[in-house]
Amino acid sequence: SAVISQKPSRDICQRGTSLTIQCQVDSQVTMMFWYRQQPGQSLTLIATANQGSEATYESGFVIDKFPISRPNLTFSTLTVSNMSPEDSSIYLCSVQGHRSGANVLTFGAGSRLTVL
Amino acid sequence: KNEVEQSPQNLTAQEGEFITINCSYSVGISALHWLQQHPGGGIVSLFMLSSGKKKHGRLIATINIQEKHSSLHITASHPRDSAVYICAVPSYGQNFVFGPGTRLSVLP
Numbered sequence: 001s002a003v004i005s006q007k008p009s010r011d012i013c014q015r016g017t018s019l020t021i022q023c024q025v026d027s028q029v030t031m032m033f034w035y036r037q038q039p040g041q042s043l044t045l046i047a048t049a050n051q052g053s054e055a056t057y058e059s060g061f062v063i064d065k066f067p068i069s070r071p072n073l074t075f076s077t078l079t080v081s082n083m084s085p086e087d088s089s090i091y092l093c094s095v096q097g098h099r100s101g102a103n104v105l106t107f108g109a110g111s112r113l114t115v116l
Numbered sequence: 117k118n119e120v121e122q123s124p125q126n127l128t129a130q131e132g133e134f135i136t137i138n139c140s141y142s143v144g145i146s147a148l149h150w151l152q153q154h155p156g157g158g159i160v161s162l163f164m165l166s167s168g169k170k171k172h173g174r175l176i177a178t179i180n181i182q183e184k185h186s187s188l189h190i191t192a193s194h195p196r197d198s199a200v201y202i203c204a205v206p207s208y209g210q211n212f213v214f215g216p217g218t219r220l221s222v223l224p
Contacts, residue, residue, distance in 0.1 A: 003160070009156070031210060037157075042202065042214040090157040096210055104164055105149055105204065105212070110157030 002027050002095050006108030013083055013115050014103035020079045021111045023093035034066070037090040037110075046091075049076045083115045118143040118205050120215040128221045135190040137218045139203035146206060148186050150177050153200040154216070162188070162201075193222045 005024040013019050023032065031050055035043040046066055047055040053067040069077045080087050089109045097104040119142040129135055139148070147166040153159045163170050163177040165186070170177050174193075179186040190197055200217040207213045 033210075042216050043212075045211055048210070092157070096198065103152065104162050105145035105159075107151075107161075110159070112157050 001097050002029065002102050002106045004093060004095065004106060004108040006093055006111060008111055009054055009109060010112040011114070013113065015084055015085055015115060018081045019083065019094070019113060020077050021091055022077050023075070023108050025074045025095055029095045029097075030073070031096070032070065032076045033094040033096070034068065034076075034078045035092045035094060037092065039088070043046060043092065046078070080113065083113075085115045088115045118145070118207055118213045120203060120205055120213050122201075122203060122215040122218050126182045126219045126221075128223065129193050131194060131222055131224050133193050133222075135193050135197075135220065135222075136142060137188045137201050137220070139186045139188070139215055141184050141203075141205045141213075143205075144181070144184065147172050148179055149188070149204040149212070150188050151202040151204060151214075153202060155199070159202070160221065190220075195224050 003026040007022055031048050034046040036046050037043050037112040045058050046061045049055045049068045049070040051070045051073050067079045090112050092110045093108045095106050121140050123138045146166050149164050150162040151159050152162050165177055165179050174191045176189040198221050200219050202214045202216040202217045
C-alpha cells in the first residue's frame, strides 16, 4: 500500500492566520482525501482532491476557508485560512488503493493544529 | 447514509486480558475497515474484511454481513495496544463513514 508523508505534524497558530498542510504520496494516485477530526470526534471528510481539477467539497466546507491544491498525482496541500480556535483539530490526508476488489485506506500521520 | 456505531466508547483493561470491540452499521456494505489511531493522531489500517474472519498476530476481526456487525478482538493485550480503534464502512462515491471510535487503555 501507499506511504504518505504529511507535515507539519503539529503547530500552534494565532487566530486570524493561515496554515498550509502538505501531503506527499510515494506513488501516483487519482484522488486524495482530506479529513478533519475535531477533539473527541470521528473523522469528517472535508474534500476530495483530484489532479487537474478543483477539489470537491463536502457540505459545510468551502473553498475560501479550506483551499486545496493538487498540482500532480503525488502531492496535495490543504490550507486552513483565517483560523479561529474552532479550527483546532487533527487534519489528515488519505488515499485509497485497491486490493481484492475493495478499497484499502492509507492515512498520513496527521497534523495536530491548535489555534490560540 | 450508513450509520456506524461502536461499543464500548471507552475500555480499560489489564495487560494480558482478552478485549472485544464491536461495530454495527445500518446499510449493507462490500467491506468494513478497522483502523487504529495512536495518541499522536496517525491512523493505521488494521483490517479490511468482507466476510468471515481475519487474523493478524494478536488481532482478530470478524464480520457478520447478515447482521451488519463486526468485532475486533485483541488477545493477550499489551500497553502498546492502547489507542483508539475505529471502524469504517463505504459511503457514497469513494467516501467512508467512520465510527465514533473506542478508546482502549491497557494498564501494565
